Amino acid sequence: MIEDKTPQKTSIAQLGEFGLIDYLTQHFEISNESTVKGIGDDAAVLDFGNKKVVVSTDLLIEGVHFDLAYMPLKHLGYKAISVNVSDIYAMNAKATQVTVSIAVSNRFPLEALEELYAGITLASKQFGVDVIGGDTTSSQKGLIISVTALGEAEENTVVYRNGANENDLLVVSGDLGAAYMGLQVLEREKQVFMVNPNNQPDLDEYTYLIERQLKPEARKDVPEILKALEIVPTAMIDISDGLSSEILHLSKQSNVGCNLFEDKLPLDPQFINVCEEFNIDSTTIALNGGEDYELLFTIKMDDYDKLKGNPHFTVIGHMTAASEGCHLVTRANTKIELKARGWNALTEE
Amino acid sequence: MIEDKTPQKTSIAQLGEFGLIDYLTQHFEISNESTVKGIGDDAAVLDFGNKKVVVSTDLLIEGVHFDLAYMPLKHLGYKAISVNVSDIYAMNAKATQVTVSIAVSNRFPLEALEELYAGITLASKQFGVDVIGGDTTSSQKGLIISVTALGEAEENTVVYRNGANENDLLVVSGDLGAAYMGLQVLEREKQVFMVNPNNQPDLDEYTYLIERQLKPEARKDVPEILKALEIVPTAMIDISDGLSSEILHLSKQSNVGCNLFEDKLPLDPQFINVCEEFNIDSTTIALNGGEDYELLFTIKMDDYDKLKGNPHFTVIGHMTAASEGCHLVTRANTKIELKARGWNALTEE
Numbered sequence: 131m132i133e134d135k136t137p138q139k140t141s142i143a144q145l146g147e148f149g150l151i152d153y154l155t156q157h158f159e160i161s162n163e164s165t166v167k168g169i170g171d172d173a174a175v176l177d178f179g180n181k182k183v184v185v186s187t188d189l190l191i192e193g194v195h196f197d198l199a200y201m202p203l204k205h206l207g208y209k210a211i212s213v214n215v216s217d218i219y220a221m222n223a224k225a226t227q228v229t230v231s232i233a234v235s236n237r238f239p240l241e242a243l244e245e246l247y248a249g250i251t252l253a254s255k256q257f258g259v260d261v262i263g264g265d266t267t268s269s270q271k272g273l274i275i276s277v278t279a280l281g282e283a284e285e286n287t288v289v290y291r292n293g294a295n296e297n298d299l300l301v302v303s304g305d306l307g308a309a310y311m312g313l314q315v316l317e318r319e320k321q322v323f324m325v326n327p328n329n330q331p332d333l334d335e336y337t338y339l340i341e342r343q344l345k346p347e348a349r350k351d352v353p354e355i356l357k358a359l360e361i362v363p364t365a366m367i368d369i370s371d372g373l374s375s376e377i378l379h380l381s382k383q384s385n386v387g388c389n390l391f392e393d394k395l396p397l398d399p400q401f402i403n404v405c406e407e408f409n410i411d412s413t414t415i416a417l418n419g420g421e422d423y424e425l426l427f428t429i430k431m432d433d434y435d436k437l438k439g440n441p442h443f444t445v446i447g448h449m450t451a452a453s454e455g456c457h458l459v460t461r462a463n464t465k466i467e468l469k470a471r472g473w474n475a476l477t478e479e
Numbered sequence: 480m481i482e483d484k485t486p487q488k489t490s491i492a493q494l495g496e497f498g499l500i501d502y503l504t505q506h507f508e509i510s511n512e513s514t515v516k517g518i519g520d521d522a523a524v525l526d527f528g529n530k531k532v533v534v535s536t537d538l539l540i541e542g543v544h545f546d547l548a549y550m551p552l553k554h555l556g557y558k559a560i561s562v563n564v565s566d567i568y569a570m571n572a573k574a575t576q577v578t579v580s581i582a583v584s585n586r587f588p589l590e591a592l593e594e595l596y597a598g599i600t601l602a603s604k605q606f607g608v609d610v611i612g613g614d615t616t617s618s619q620k621g622l623i624i625s626v627t628a629l630g631e632a633e634e635n636t637v638v639y640r641n642g643a644n645e646n647d648l649l650v651v652s653g654d655l656g657a658a659y660m661g662l663q664v665l666e667r668e669k670q671v672f673m674v675n676p677n678n679q680p681d682l683d684e685y686t687y688l689i690e691r692q693l694k695p696e697a698r699k700d701v702p703e704i705l706k707a708l709e710i711v712p713t714a715m716i717d718i719s720d721g722l723s724s725e726i727l728h729l730s731k732q733s734n735v736g737c738n739l740f741e742d743k744l745p746l747d748p749q750f751i752n753v754c755e756e757f758n759i760d761s762t763t764i765a766l767n768g769g770e771d772y773e774l775l776f777t778i779k780m781d782d783y784d785k786l787k788g789n790p791h792f793t794v795i796g797h798m799t800a801a802s803e804g805c806h807l808v809t810r811a812n813t814k815i816e817l818k819a820r821g822w823n824a825l826t827e828e
Binding site for chain 2: 180183185186187188189191192193194195227229231232233262263264265267268269270271272274276278280
C-alpha cells in the first residue's frame with residue numbers, strides 16, 4: 131500500500147545513513163530550555179541543574195549489526211552496552227545509566243536471553259552504569275536490541291564535535307583496525323565450519339583481534355585520564371564507523387581541514403601480521419575498518435607536553451584551514467584526499 | 480546453534496512479558512547516587528541536581544504492535560511519541576525530550592519515512608518535547624521504532640506506583656475502552672477491504688474510537704491540572720495494558736487491595752453503541768481493552784473535594800487492605816475478583 135502512494139520514489143540507500151538522519155531530522159526544533167544540545171553529536175546534552183545530562187541511543191539488529199553464528203549472546207550483550215557508553219565517553223562525560231529494550235522471536239529460549247543479560251550485567255559493572263529501564267517484546271524476525279545511555283558532565287569540560295581549530299593536534303586512543311580484522315578471521319572460520327563442522331579452529335594467534343570485535347571495550351578511562359592530565363579536548367568523537375569517516379565528521383563540523391600521517395597510525399603487531407596473512411593493506415583497514423570504539427580528539431598545541439609519551443594516546447595529525455581539505459600524508463610523502471568508506475548499515479543489505 | 484545448548488528449554492511465552500522483565504532484571508544493581516529509581520515503574524528517575532530527570536523507553540515492532548494496513552505512518556509516528564510521554568506523565572512529570580531510533584527494510588521509500596517523521600514532529604510539538612537524538616538503520620523485516628522519553632519532575636511531586644494507601648480513592652482520567660473498539664472497527668474494515676477493495680468505508684460514526692486507536696493523546700494536561708488543583712496523587716500509572724491489569728500492578732506495588740465499581744466506569748456513548756453493534760460486553764472491554772493511555776491514580780480522601788465535579792476525572796473505586804484483594808463490584812452488587820487480561824506482546828504471536 132505504501133509503495134503505491136507516489137510514482138517517484140527515493141531509495142534510502144541512495145542517501146546513506148548520515149544523509150538520511152540529516153534529512154529526516156532537519157525539521158526538529160528545540161523548545162525546552164533544558165536542551166543544551168540535540169541531534170548532531172555523539173549524544174545529546176541536557177541541563178537539569180548542577181550537571182549536564184548526556185544521552186545517547188543505538189539500535190542493534192540481528193543480520194544487520196551482528197551474526198549470532200559467531201557472536202556469543204553474552205558478548206553481544208556486553209557489546210550493546212559498550213558501544214553506547216562509548217558515545218557518552220566521546221562527550222568527555224561519565225556514563226551513569228542505560229535503558230535496554232529487546233525484541234525477540236519465539237525461537238529464543240529463555241536461557242539464550244539469560245546469556246544476553248549476563249553480558250549486559252557484566253558490562254554495566256565494568257562501565258559503572260545502572261540499568262534503569264527498558265522494554266521487552268516479541269519480534270517477527272530475529273533479535274533487536276535498543277540501548278539508551280545517559281551520563282553526566284561538567285559544563286566546562288563537555289566536549290562536542292565542532293570545537294577543533296586550525297593547528298590543533300589530532301589524537302587517537304589505543305590502536306586501529308583490529309576489530310575489523312577480527313571479523314575477517316571469524317567470517318573465515320564460519321566458512322570453514324560450514325564445510326566441516328567437526329573442525330575445531332585454533333584461534334590463539336588471533337585472540338586480540340577477535341576480542342576487539344566480540345568484546346569491544348569502550349574507553350571509560352580516557353575522560354578520566356584527560357581530567358588527570360588537565361586536558362580538555364577541543365573536539366571529540368568515537369571511532370565506530372572508521373577513522374577516515376570520523377575525521378571527516380569532526381573536520382566538517384569544526385569547519386577545519388586535516389593532515390593525517392600514515393606513519394603515525396597506531397597498529398597492533400597482531401593486526402599487522404593478520405593483514406599480511408589476508409594480503410590486505412593495513413593502512414586501508416586502519417582508516418576504514420570501523421568498530422574500534424576508540425576515541426578521536428583534538429587538543430591545543432599547548433597541551434602537547436601534557437600528553438607526550440602517554441601510552442594510551444597517539445598524535446596522528448593536525449588540523450588545517452578548511453580550504454586545505456582533509457588528507458592522508460603517506461609514508462612516501464604524497465597527499466591523498468581522505469574519503470569516508472566507513473561501514474554503512476543502510477547500503478549493506 | 481543456540482537452541483542446542485541445553486536440552487531443557489523454558490519458553491518465553493510461559494513467563495509473559497512482565498514475568499520476563501522481572502526475571503531478566505532481577506540481578507541489576509544500582510550503583511550511582513544519581514539513580515533515584517531504576518526498573519519497576521513507568522519511568523526511571525534520576526537526580527542530577529535541582530530537578531529529577533525521568534526516563535522511559537518503548538520498542539514498537541511492525542506486525543506485533545502495529546499493522547501498516549490500517550495504521551497510516553504519520554499516525555504511527557505520532558503514537559510512538561504519545562505512548563512514551565504518557566509514561567512520563569504517569570510519574571506526574573513534564574516530558575521534555577525524546578530520542579527516536581528507527582530500523583527499516585529497504586521496501587520503505589523515503590517518502591514513507593517522511594510521513595512517519597511528520598507524525599513524530601507533530602507529536603513533539605503537541606507534547607512540547609525536543610527530539611534530541613536517535614539511530615537510523617536497516618532491518619531485515621518491517622519497521623521498528625524505539626523511543627526513549629525524558630522528563631523533569633519536582634522532588635516532592637514525583638509520583639510512583641507504590642504509594643497508595645488503604646482508603647485512598649481510585650481515579651481515572653478520560654474514558655475507557657474506546658481505543659480497543661477502534662481497533663475492532665479497523666480490523667473489520669480491513670476484512671471488508673480484502674474482499675472488495677473498491678468499497679469505501681463510511682467510518683463517520685466511529686470517528687472518536689478510531690482516533691483513540693490511531694492517534695492516542697497522552698494526558699499532558701493531567702499533571703498540570705493536578706498541580707493547579709494542589710493535588711499530589713499517592714500513586715499513579717498509565718493505562719496501556721488495560722484498566723484491570725494496571726489496577727493490579729498499582730495495588731500489588733502499593734501492597735493494598737481495591738474495590739472498583741462497575742457503575743462508575745467512564746464510557747463514551749459512541750463506545751457503548753459500538754459494543755452493542757459488535758455484541759460485546761462494554762465492561763469487559765473497559766476493564767481489559769488497553770491502549771487508552773489515560774492516567775490512573777490514587778488520592779487521599781481529603782483531596783476529594785478539590786477534584787469533585789472535574790470533567791477530566793472520575794472516581795471509580797477505593798483502596799482497601801491488601802488482604803481483601805482486588806474486586807469489581809458489579810451493578811448487581813456482587814464482587815468479582817479482578818484479573819489481568821491485558822494485551823501481552825509475548826504470547827500474541
